[in-house]
Amino acid sequence: MLAALSPAASAEPLRIATWHADLSRKGPGLLLRDIDKGTDPDIVAIVQGIVTMDAEVLLLSDIDHDLHLVALTALRDRLAEAGADYPHLFALRPNGGRPTGLDLDGDRRLGGPRDAQGFGYFNGQGGLAILSRLPVDTHAVTDLSGLLWRDVPFSRMLPEDTGTDVQRLSSAAHWNVPVLLPGGGALHLLVFHATTPVFDGPEDRNGRRNADEVQIWQHYLDGALGLSAPDRRFLLLGNANLDPVRGEGLHDVMRSLLSDPRLRDPAVGTDTANWPTPGPGPMRVSYALPSVDLGVVGAGQGTAVGAHRPVWLDIDPPP
Numbered sequence: 001m002l003a004a005l006s007p008a009a010s011a012e013p014l015r016i017a018t019w020h021a022d023l024s025r026k027g028p029g030l031l032l033r034d035i036d037k038g039t040d041p042d043i044v045a046i047v048q049g050i051v052t053m054d055a056e057v058l059l060l061s062d063i064d065h066d067l068h069l070v071a072l073t074a075l076r077d078r079l080a081e082a083g084a085d086y087p088h089l090f091a092l093r094p095n096g097g098r099p100t101g102l103d104l105d106g107d108r109r110l111g112g113p114r115d116a117q118g119f120g121y122f123n124g125q126g127g128l129a130i131l132s133r134l135p136v137d138t139h140a141v142t143d144l145s146g147l148l149w150r151d152v153p154f155s156r157m158l159p160e161d162t163g164t165d166v167q168r169l170s171s172a173a174h175w176n177v178p179v180l181l182p183g184g185g186a187l188h189l190l191v192f193h194a195t196t197p198v199f200d201g202p203e204d205r206n207g208r209r210n211a212d213e214v215q216i217w218q219h220y221l222d223g224a225l226g227l228s229a230p231d232r233r234f235l236l237l238g239n240a241n242l243d244p245v246r247g248e249g250l251h252d253v254m255r256s257l258l259s260d261p262r263l264r265d266p267a268v269g270t271d272t273a274n275w276p277t278p279g280p281g282p283m284r285v286s287y288a289l290p291s292v293d294l295g296v297v298g299a300g301q302g303t304a305v306g307a308h309r310p311v312w313l314d315i316d317p318p319p
Contacts, residue, residue: 013298013315014316015056015312015313016058016187016235017053017302017311017312018059018061018191019061019286019308019310020062020285020308021049021060021063021306022306023046023060028064030064035071043078050079050084051082051083052303053312057131060128060131061239061286063128063129065093069129072129079131086133088179089130089132090130090177091128092175093124094127094145094170094172096116096119096120096124096126097116097121097122099111100167106162117168117170118172118195119195127173130191132179134179136180141175142176142228143175144175144225145172145175149168150165153224156209157209169212170192170213171209172193172195173192174192175191175192176189176190176191177191183317185233187235188234192217192238193241194239196210196248197210207248214240221262235290235294236257236287236290238287239287239308242285243283243285244258246281247283262292264289272309273286274307275307286308296315297316298313298314
């Protein structure tokens with residue numbers, strides 16, 4: 001079932017959604033194997049959840065990447081068999097599992113999952129992917145994922161942090177992906193998946209990196225990265241791994257983003273994930289934040305598979 005936060009008030013709105021669904025495995029090819037089997041209970045539930053949600057555009061923020069998008073295509077085919085067609089796919093190689101050649105975690109061994117640009121047992125683990133019924137303007141995509149952490153404005157990376165010359169900011173990816181609207185023009189999807197702010201020590205490396213992965217969007221919109229950024233018709237979408245109040249992390253960064261006057265928050269105070277005891281409990285970590293010029297006519301969530309629920313917005317198609 002979908003739990004609506006506000007009723008749709010416009011004919012034929014565009015539903016845009018994000019889901020941190022568990023579509024990552026600990027080895028290359030294992031996701032494709034599980035999709036092809038057709039019996040994996042989580043994948044069966046995820047497919048049904050996507051069909052029920054019926055979004056025009058869906059961002060998946062934890063899906064393994066392969067060179068020719070074979071696993072993503074297999075998932076698209078499963079969805080088509082279930083009645084949900086997504087003719088347009090988009091994904092780029094993420095930073096998850098991308099080797100750095102350094103011992104970033106200090107265990108005196110190279111090539112471990114914490115030695116990669118983003119945590120990963122193999123190259124491409126836990127990336128981002130977009131399923132869309134709207135065409136994707138692939139030639140106009142902006143990929144911020146190669147930015148070094150030390151080079152972002154007001155970076156929280158410390159001189160004593162390992163890998164200052166190679167460590168990228170993005171643990172998975174940061175993209176601006178334009179999708180073409182039915183009436184012309186584009187809707188810019190600012191998509192990302194930030195690292196979790198835990199699993200480190202008193203140096204708080206993950207917490208600092210998480211904060212900068214969230215805050216980079218404000219720097220981008222400010223023009224501080226020297227890149228062209230949209231000033232309207234955009235939607236920030238993905239898993240920030242940061243609640244405004246609860247759990248670990250630098251909460252003021254999330255509160256700053258939520259209060260940015262260029263954005264609106266149609267789902268104030270809602271939880272998007274739950275890690276039962278001994279976990280941290282319910283928290284808000286996934287977000288769909290439209291620019292203020294977009295008309296929001298509905299917002300809601302789908303049924304959780306694992307810890308995370310899908311999050312969606314219905315927006316009026318911009319004229």
